[in-house]
Amino acid sequence: MLSTGALRAHLLAARLAGPVATSREESLRSYRLFAARDPRVLIGIDPEWTWGQRDLIGLMADKCGVSGDPRQTQGHDVIDPERTLVALDAFAERIGAVAQRGGTVLLGTGHPHRLLEFYAALADALSAAGCTVLTPAHGRCVDITTRFGLRTYNLDYVRGVAFVREPGVPSSGRATGAHTHSPLPVRTVLAAAVDEGGGLPELVIGDHGWVCGAGQLGFEAIGLADTDDPALFVGEAEGVVSVVVPLDDAVRSDYYRPLTRYVLNRACLSQ
Template identity: 75%
Template sequence: MVSIDALRAHLLAARLAGPVRTPREAGLRSYRLFAARDPRVTLGITPAREWSERDIMALMAAKCGVSADPGHVQGVDAIDPERTVRALDAFAGRLRQVARSRGAVQLGTGHPHRLLGFYAALAEALSAAGCRVLTPARGRRVDIASRFGVRACGLDYVQGVALVREPGARGGVGGTGAHTHSPLPVRAVLESLAESGGPLPDLVIGDHGWVCGAGQLGIEAIGPADIDDPALFVGEAEGSVSVAVPLDDGARSSYYRPLTRYVLNRACLSQ
């Protein structure tokens, strides 16, 4: 069991919160691009209202604890660990509710090199609690745009967690997938479920486009987000995303293990 005090100390020591590795410049660039509705940062969300760069900065200050000073244009920015803890509690609450109802869940990540272990532990615990962990559309092609052109990726699963692989990438439990912000993988998954007549997920758990893409289509979605991922927090503010957890999403995978233990304990899913 990880206490709140121990979790808070870990968040700061691992720089998952407090002064984080994601620079202020990266956050400001994303706020500017989101205000322009650039699909690279909207991640599948279509905002219900207009958001200026100042609006997004104010929202991120409220949701994450980043600086609200428009004069702070470079250097270190920060996430308030108290906001992270509160969001993890809300995240755990949604896990507890879906486990109690033995609902269907879909897990997916665009950060497999960092967060695969976190989601895999959730998938295992939810399955043990009687939830149906969905794994549709394995092998389906997903064409994802990048600055190098279109990547023809394939959907795959590792320990119940969906990800995309580029052609020729190594599979299996030991192999990880490609980094992506795209909402296209979750759209392919939901399309496959609709085509087969299978149940749609009661809850999608993931990051980037997995959360925003599902939330935009009316599927409840929760997940972590960094200070340069304003789309999840805009979605939360507008009601299309249930929980966005502010934290550095690019740290070593081992740094997320205490968060896993904390969340599973709070959700009454510890094994």
């Protein structure tokens, strides 16, 4: 069993928390764009409240532990590992609850190169516990606007985790997917779940638009987010998203394995 102290040390050593790679400049840019309601940063959230840049800095200081001083405009952001640990416990509690009742779940990621293994381990454990892991819309096309223009992607699943691939990239069972913040994939998947009659998820687990898009549609959603992704934390503050774990979402994939063990243990799903 991984102790809280050991996980805290790992968070800092792997730079999942503490000083992280995300720069203050990147985060402040995201806050400015969110305040202007730029859809690229809203990623599926339709805020009920008015959020100015100072409001967002205050929120992120509270949720993540970044500096609450708007005059600090340079350097690396800092995530408080204690906030990460508290959120991981809440994250595990929601997973444990859905596992206990053998519920239906959907998992999806916009960071397949980094986070697919983390979510896949959760999907494996939930399936073993009797949960239904949904995989609707496999192979369906999704048109997403990127900074390079409109791009068409294909929905794919590896070990029960949804993500999108570039067209023409073969499904090889590996995480060769595209990085995206868009909520369109989860909207497509949920619409297909209705059409296919396979049931709707009681819990959506993921990041970026997978969490925001599902939460905005009224599904319970939990996920991971970096300091430059204010939408998930706004969703949590407004009651649209259930739990958000603050951490760097783009470190090496193997650095998330201790988090997997910790979450599964706290959710009573250790194998």
